[in-house]
Amino acid sequence: MSDEEWERFLRESVTGAAGAPVEPSARAREVQRRLRERPGQPAGWRTYSPARPRRRTGWYVAGLVAAVALLVVGLFPQQVVGWFGDDDGGQGGTPLAAESQSPREAPGAEPALRPTLAEPFRGSPAAHWADGAAGITVPPAKATGWMNAAQVEGALRQSRDFLVAAGLDARVLRGERPTKAIALLNPHQDDVQKYLRTALSSSAPTGATDPLLLFSRFRPEQTRLVGDQVKTRGRLTYREGDLGAVEVTADVTFVYPVASAGDSGPDAEVVRTIVRRKIVMSWDDPSKVDTEPGTMTLVSYALDMTNGGCSAPTGYFAPPFGSADKQRADQAHRVDPYDRSKPIDTGNGTTATGADCATATRS
Numbered sequence: 001m002s003d004e005e006w007e008r009f010l011r012e013s014v015t016g017a018a019g020a021p022v023e024p025s026a027r028a029r030e031v032q033r034r035l036r037e038r039p040g041q042p043a044g045w046r047t048y049s050p051a052r053p054r055r056r057t058g059w060y061v062a063g064l065v066a067a068v069a070l071l072v073v074g075l076f077p078q079q080v081v082g083w084f085g086d087d088d089g090g091q092g093g094t095p096l097a098a099e100s101q102s103p104r105e106a107p108g109a110e111p112a113l114r115p116t117l118a119e120p121f122r123g124s125p126a127a128h129w130a131d132g133a134a135g136i137t138v139p140p141a142k143a144t145g146w147m148n149a150a151q152v153e154g155a156l157r158q159s160r161d162f163l164v165a166a167g168l169d170a171r172v173l174r175g176e177r178p179t180k181a182i183a184l185l186n187p188h189q190d191d192v193q194k195y196l197r198t199a200l201s202s203s204a205p206t207g208a209t210d211p212l213l214l215f216s217r218f219r220p221e222q223t224r225l226v227g228d229q230v231k232t233r234g235r236l237t238y239r240e241g242d243l244g245a246v247e248v249t250a251d252v253t254f255v256y257p258v259a260s261a262g263d264s265g266p267d268a269e270v271v272r273t274i275v276r277r278k279i280v281m282s283w284d285d286p287s288k289v290d291t292e293p294g295t296m297t298l299v300s301y302a303l304d305m306t307n308g309g310c311s312a313p314t315g316y317f318a319p320p321f322g323s324a325d326k327q328r329a330d331q332a333h334r335v336d337p338y339d340r341s342k343p344i345d346t347g348n349g350t351t352a353t354g355a356d357c358a359t360a361t362r363s
Contacts, residue, residue, distance in 0.1 A: 094128065095128055095129075095130065096128045096129060096130075096233070098130070098135075098137045098235075099137050099233055099234060099235045099340075100137060100139075100235065101235075102340070102341065103340050103341045104341055105339075105341050106336050106338060106339035106340075106341060107125035107338050107339075108125075110123050110124060110125055110127070110362075111123055114270075115257060115270040115271075115272065116270060117226055117227075117259065117266065117268060117270060120226040120227050120257030120270050120272070121231060121255070121257060121272075124231075124255065124272060124338075124362075124363065125338045126231035126233070126255040126272070126274075126338070127231075129231040129232060129233045129255070130231070130232060130233070131229045131230070131231060131232070132164070132168050132229065132230060132232060133160060133163075133164050133168065133232070134232075135231065135232030135233045135234065135252075136160050136163060136164075136232055136234055136235065136236065136250070136252055137234070137235035137236065138156050138157070138160055138235075138236050139156070139235070139236060139237065139238070141153035141156060144238060144239070144240050144246050145240040145241065145244040145245055145246045145285070146244040146245070146246075146285040146287075146288075147246050147283070151246075152238065152246055155238075155246050155248060155283040155296070156236055156238065156248060158184060158283075158294065158296070159236055159248045159250060159281050159283075159296070160236065160250075161180075161184065162181055162184045162185075162279075162281070162296075163250055163252055163277075163279070165178060165180035165181035165184070166178055166181040166214055166215045166216070167215070167216045167230075167232075167252070167254050167275070167277070168216075168230055168232075168254070169181075172215055172216065172217060173216055173217065173218055173225060173256075174217075174218065174220045175217050175218065175219055175220060175316060177200060178200075178214075178215045181214070181215065182196060183295075184294070184295055184296060185295060185296065185297075185298065186284075186291045186292065186295045186296060186297045186298075187292060187295065188290045188291060188292070189297050189298065192297075192298050195208075195209060199211035199213075199214075199315065200315075202315070203314075203315075204312075204313075204314070205313050205314070205315050206313065207313060210313040210315060211315045212275075212303060212305070212308070212313070212315065212316075212317065213301055213302075213303050214277075214279070214301055216254060216256065216275060216317065217315065217316045217317065218256075218258065218316055218317050218319075219316045219318075220261065221261055222260070222261055222262075222316075222318070223258045223259070223260065223261055223317070223318075223319055224258065224259055224260075224261045225256065225257070225258055226257040226258060226259050226270055227257060230254055230255065230256055231254075231255040232252055232253065232254055232255070233252070233253050233340065234250065234251050234252030234253055234276075234340070235250075235251065235252075236248055236249070236250050237249050237251075241282050241299075242282070243284065243285060243288045243289060244285050244288070245282045245283060245284045245285060245289070245297075246282075246283040247280060247281070247282050247283075247299065248280070248281045248282075248283065248296075249278070249279070249280050249281075250277070250278065250279045250280075250281070251276075251277075251278045251340070251344070252276070252277055253274065253275065253276040253337075253338070253340060254274070254275045254276075254277070255272055255273075255274050255275075256272065256273045256274075256275070256317070257270055257271075257272050258270070258271055258272075258273060258317075258319050259271070259321075260321045263321075269321055269322075271307055271319040271320065271321060271363065272307060272363045273305070273306075273307045273308045273317050273319050274305070274306050274307060274308075274337035274338070274360070274363065275303065275304070275305045275308065275317075276303070276304040276305070276337070276340070276344055277301065277302070277303055277304075277344075278300075278301070278302045278344045279298070279300070279301045279302075280298070280299035280300045280301070281296040281297070281298060281299065282296060282297040282298075282299050283296045284296070284297055302344050303344075304335075304337075304344045305317070306335065306337040306358065306360035306363070307319055307320060307337075307360060307363055310357030333357075333358040333359065334358065334359045334360075334361050335358045335359070335360060335361065336360070336361045336362065337360050337362070337363070338362065
């Protein structure tokens, strides 16, 4: 071998000959093996492939079902309530806010559900009303007439006490003498004292001397209250009256669920006697009017009653169990006893004969 060839051999041994095969490294061989096992184009380490969009057929179906359900509820609300067993039907549910002003319309229709001993307010707007005194709204007190704010607050409180004693006291409802209510009346008001003596002692009162004008009473041997709650809704308002008096007006509806005293079975008929009273009370200045501390003068009182009897006054409510008394009602004169948007109707025959008695559109 010549010197030139030997020198070229040594140089190529160090730098490598052009075009000579190169043995792949161990890492390169591993990559090639994985590529053979997973055919297809590999994704770059900084590439991004968006996810394939999913079909939303399920959402469309759910939306269609919801729309149909809302349409059915809007067209047939009462039937839908029945489907889901809402026997709360008016027995509880969402309570109404306190009445702070005169309503502009009657309450909406309730499911036509029959009241029962267990649920006496079932199917009635009164199911959403408060119990007892809680349903009588008392406004904030401010100085009026001869009274400062604290005195007005006391007059409002005692005005509500009178309504409770006259229309909610359990003993009075059983026909006993309304002693607590009478104690709040001015003993020097001659016409009212005469009315009380006649109304509470006569066995045959007239329309003008009927104790029901002020007091709620049932004969215990004929009627029994169902449960221990009476639903109420109404409010007190006040203004300055004659001679600087504080004149308080109460407009309150009472709903009494009752059953016949002789029917003690589990399926006893439940009737709701509905009474609306409007009473104007004057808390007079003792320096100007003959009165006693803690008593008030009655300016006026009126009664609107349904399901309390259509016969001549007896001094007690006589709920129409069965159908005999109901048939005597005047079908031409129909009233909604829950409609507090209208003035109290004192000409509906509530204390007159059956020929004038109105028919309640609902109870």
